[in-house]
Amino acid sequence: MIAIQTDDVDIGKLVSDAKRRDTGAIVVFDGVVRDDDITDMDLEAYEKVAVSELENIAREATEKYRLLHVDIIHRIGRLSVGENILVIVVSASHRKEAYEGSRYIIEAIKAGVPIWKKELTKDGGRWVPGEHRHGRGTGRHS
């Protein structure tokens, strides 16, 4: 499943559903709202583009690391400390491909998928700066 949604994710069910007969490893990445002196976090996405780019990333990772199954669910809306932001479930025959495929997906999301976070504090809020700050060039998913 590739989705951007407000609802939380049943990670246990995703793991169960990711198993294939030749699955030997499942890696779960669960990005969580950290307490950096914040009250909540607001997440916003350019949804139709973000979903399309997540689908591209899943397809690329599947081909590159011979993955058997990929789920990427990114949440938007208001989330509290401790809540799930992003869940990636990767199924592969061996741990190496599973770990590397999961890492490829999270780094690709951080590099280019149009999603933003605003940390809310008692005094207001602050937008989380992107790690890839250069606007020149057409990006990896042009």
Add this chain to the structure above:
Amino acid sequence: MWYKKREEKEEKMSVTIRFFAQFGELLGTDISAEPTSGGALADLIKEVASKNKEGYDAIFDKNGAFREFVIIMRNGKRLDTAHAENARVADGDEIAVFPPVAGG
């Protein structure tokens, strides 16, 4: 007659501009514009952004050039900001303007 028809079509040109994150807070998130045909994409964004000085200054530098970190998409495809200076908008375009992404 052909010329007149073309003129009528150009008058109906409709473009959507979408600002995200801090740009959206300052300028609004979903703006409909009816630019004249043949206009530069950068000029359209400048015109829309000029309604809020803080928003304009977040996107453009003092020389009116896109700030280096600004990202532009046209119809879901990234457009180099250097090319956006001269790119022409077309009827039905959806232009997105946003700061560096921070998902994950």
